[in-house]
Amino acid sequence: MSRARILPAPLSGMQEAKRPTGAIVATIIVVAASYGSLMIAGITYSSITGSMEMPWWMSIVAFGGIAVLIGLWVRFKEGRRFRSLGFEEPRRAPRQILWGIAGGLLLATLAMLTLVLLGQGSIRWNADALTPADWLMALVWIAVYAVQSSSEEIAVRGFAAQAYARRFGIVAAIALQAVLFAALHAGNDGFGVLPIVNMLLLSVALGLWVLKNGSLWAACAFHSTWNWALSRLFGTTMSGHESSHGIFVVTPSADGPAPITGGTFGIEGSLITAVLLAAMIAVLAGPAIRRVSAARAATAPARTLDAVR
Structure with missing residues (x-):
């Protein structure tokens, strides 16, 4: 019978499942x-209101449904705890969340x-033009992006x-995710092409951060803060979605080179972001590798004892 792989948390979570996926x-x-989840939310809202355009608050329902569906699968099909997905040791959460926010x-x-x-965009202070409702929405969108x-x-x-x-x-898990x-x-x-490259780089960076910390706390906080900062702090295009309600408004040069400005995808499609994410990977790779090595070293004595027996 083959032995289970030596995996650090949270990648080891699937090994807890009674019926692994x-x-x-x-x-x-x-x-x-x-x-x-997005389709169900859209169809439900449309059938109730007759409108095909969902309001902002339905984003919480639509995206929250993803976590709910995954959670139900994990609990009832696999027979394991939701927290095994990457939320063990909640006492460490505040510190990791703060690091994620700061990083984003x-x-x-x-x-x-x-x-x-680089002369490929302009930035202006926009807070004076924001209404009280705009300020409230800037805060509300923290929850939406979270x-x-x-x-x-x-x-x-x-x-x-984990699968x-x-x-x-x-x-392979880092690459496939x-x-x-x-x-x-x-x-x-x-x-x-560049948005694809940057999405891959971001995923590798966050995958390494998850390995380093043994949890999803920092990755969730970084991802949420990054999205909020682009759209609500800097009022710029984020993943192809335009925004002009930021505390600042950053406007890329209309005639600037797309590899620098990111084109219609926004800064996430820029070489600037690629360089920053590559630097992030360089910073996180060492600690992540050391943690994996430590997990394997800690498991080795037990495996040696089993072999002797």
């Missing part, structure tokens, strides 16, 4: 939950400032990555 089925579940703000700020300093981004992290770098790691190992994450964004406006 395979890699292919996990991919299907994530895609079905992602698109199914730092990277978004560096990306915007670099764009402006639900949206965390649901994606749970589905991809939690559930799917991939159990079947193929850690390196990156491909899945990029594929889920393929329908966004302006999606192309």
